[in-house]
Amino acid sequence: MWFEISNVDSIDSPALVVYPDRVKENIRIMISFIKDVNRLRPHIKTNKSPDAVKLMMEQGIRRFKCATITEAQMLGEAGAKDVLLAYQPSGPKIQRLASVAKQFPNTSFSCLADNTSSIQEIGKIFEKEGITMGIWIDLNVGMNRTGILPQEADHLMNIFNKTSNIKFEGLHAYDGHIRDVDFEVRKAKCDEAFRPVQALADRIEKNTGKKPRIVAGGTPTYPIHALRDHVECSPGTFIYWDSGYAGILKEQPYQFAALLVCRVISKPGSNLLCIDLGHKSVASENPLANRVSFLEHPDLEAIGQSEEHLVVKTDQPDHYAVGQVLYGLPYHICPTVALYDSVWVVEKGTASSRWSTPARKK
Numbered sequence: 001m002w003f004e005i006s007n008v009d010s011i012d013s014p015a016l017v018v019y020p021d022r023v024k025e026n027i028r029i030m031i032s033f034i035k036d037v038n039r040l041r042p043h044i045k046t047n048k049s050p051d052a053v054k055l056m057m058e059q060g061i062r063r064f065k066c067a068t069i070t071e072a073q074m075l076g077e078a079g080a081k082d083v084l085l086a087y088q089p090s091g092p093k094i095q096r097l098a099s100v101a102k103q104f105p106n107t108s109f110s111c112l113a114d115n116t117s118s119i120q121e122i123g124k125i126f127e128k129e130g131i132t133m134g135i136w137i138d139l140n141v142g143m144n145r146t147g148i149l150p151q152e153a154d155h156l157m158n159i160f161n162k163t164s165n166i167k168f169e170g171l172h173a174y175d176g177h178i179r180d181v182d183f184e185v186r187k188a189k190c191d192e193a194f195r196p197v198q199a200l201a202d203r204i205e206k207n208t209g210k211k212p213r214i215v216a217g218g219t220p221t222y223p224i225h226a227l228r229d230h231v232e233c234s235p236g237t238f239i240y241w242d243s244g245y246a247g248i249l250k251e252q253p254y255q256f257a258a259l260l261v262c263r264v265i266s267k268p269g270s271n272l273l274c275i276d277l278g279h280k281s282v283a284s285e286n287p288l289a290n291r292v293s294f295l296e297h298p299d300l301e302a303i304g305q306s307e308e309h310l311v312v313k314t315d316q317p318d319h320y321a322v323g324q325v326l327y328g329l330p331y332h333i334c335p336t337v338a339l340y341d342s343v344w345v346v347e348k349g350t351a352s353s354r355w356s357t358p359a360r361k362k
Contacts (some may be wrong), residue, residue, distance in 0.1 A: 001340040003259055003295060003327050006349045013325070016280040016337065017344040017351060022257035023239055027059055029254055030238050034226040034334070041084060041217065042234030043216055046334045048077040048359035049343070052239055065215070065234045066359070069096045069265060074359040075354065076104030085111040086172065086234075088118055088138060088146060089127075097127045110134030110169045114148040116159050123163035125183045134169040135160075136215065139200070143177040151195035154203060170213030173197045174234075179220040183251050190224045220249055221222075242333035243293055244286075258343070259335070260328035262310075264320050271313050272333050273300070273320055277328060278308040283335035292328040 005017065041063040045148060048071060049219030053064065063082040066072050075083045088109055091098050103111045113119045113135045126133045137156055148156070148174075160168045175193050175268040180186040197214065205211045209354060215232045217225040224232040237245050240258035258284060266274040282292050288302045292310070299319075304311040314320065337343070338360045344351040 001255075001296070005261070005346055005347065007351055007353050008261060009025055009327050011261050011344060011351055013261050013263045014277050015344055016051075016258060016340045017261055017346050018036070018240065018258045018355060019346050020055070020257075021347070022255045023055060026238050026241060026254045026257055027056055027061075029252075030235055031059060033223045033252075034233055036061075037061050039226070039229075039231045039232050040084075041234045042239070043067070043234045044071055044075065044359070045288070046236045046337060047239050048074070048337055049355045050358070051355040052077045053080065056239075063232065065236075067264045068359070068362070069093060069100060070361050071359040072097065072109060073100045073103070076100060076107045076109075080107055082108045083110070084136065084172075085109065088112045088114060089122065090118065090253065091338075094125045096128055097133070098131065101126075101131055101133065102129060108134065110136060112137040112138040112146070112172055112184065114138050114146060114153075118155065119156065119159045119166060120163055123166040127165040132165050134167050136169045136172040137233075139171055139173045139196060139197055141173045141175050143174060145174075145176075147173075151342045152198040153200055157204060157207070159207075168212070170215065171197060171201060173214065173216045174218060175216070175221050176218045176221055179248055180246050181250070186220065187224050190221045194225070202320075219245060219252070223251065224327055237333060238339070240333045240335075242331060243329050244290065256329060258296070258330070258333055258337070260330060261344075262326050262328055264324045264326065265309075265320055267320070267322060268319065269309070271315065271317050273312050273314060273317070274304075275310045275312060275326060276308065277310040278306055280307055281336075281339060282310075282330055283332040283339075285335065286331055290315075290331045292330055295327045297326060297327055 037060040043065040063085045065086050076116045095255045123207050138147040139150050178189045201212050219235040219237045222235045225233050241254040262277045265276045293302050299314045300312040342354040342356045345353045
């Protein structure tokens with residue numbers, strides 16, 4: 001099987017393993033949806049790795065999105081040309097962002113903001129540091145997590161003209177709440193959510209004479225936004241893929257490129273197994289049934305999990321032995337990656353090196 005590792009006995013578990021050939025194929029598939037790499041701004045919250053970023057840069061991708069200051073720093077260290085922090089910094093985070101921007105002058109950094117006071121505070125700190133920060137207006141298009149409603153955002157344009165050391169970069173619209181299985185339903189909802197964004201962009205162009213840039217969408221909607229020739233798209237999960245999105249996004253043919261190596265550590269009952277895959281080893285924010293599945297072992301049903309242990313039941317207990325290796329497929333890969341300082345790299349069936357994940361840190 002493609003995932004089996006010939007020297008798995010040398011890998012302590014639990015461990016996260018990555019298959020670079022599959023990662024490269026996923027990058028190729030991502031590009032095929034949009035064709036123009038200049039319209040891609042992949043989110044690196046999934047991989048958090050300079051090695052994965054390098055593979056994307058080798059395919060001509062120069063713009064990236066991230067969620068934390070540490071991820072922004074990692075991208076600067078990797079030599080990314082354009083980095084958008086998809087977060088509205090406040091408090092010490094503004095100063096940290098300024099420090100990173102000064103540390104990597106060859107990288108263009110920008111961030112999000114959705115209100116007057118944040119824009120002014122960012123400008124104040126960057127003026128003190130003697131550098132300029134690009135700001136994207138963060139729009140709330142229905143996710144209700146951050147952002148300002150597009151129909152209420154016009155006044156923010158005036159702040160850019162009154163605040164020094166900042167510049168208007170464009171509009172940012174993340175529609176992560178739109179993830180319907182039916183692609184046509186998803187497309188209709190995505191198009192509807194984007195209409196007020198486009199209307200705002202049209203008003204800005206009319207008032208300024210300049211067409212604003214737009215960054216929109218995540219993995220579920222980027223194939224839809226890719227049809228808009230003026231929008232930058234920001235998929236993230238594509239690079240490693242997971243069973244959560246694989247079950248929803250049927251039109252996206254990505255390959256599973258990251259798995260968990262774990263082992264049976266006990267057989268505490270006649271039909272029970274305990275596996276070394278606790279909360280510390282796989283993303284656990286979803287219900288128990290939606291945390292991990294085991295390739296070639298569909299009979300395993302999770303019934304309990306704690307910090308170091310995952311208890312499953314099976315109707316085939318004789319098929320398993322203490323010490324047996326299992327390959328787990330995460331339901332949500334992004335926060336799973338954040339649990340590991342490094343990942344094993346598997347090439348031609350052998351785990352021979354590691355990729356660091358420095359951006360997993362705060």
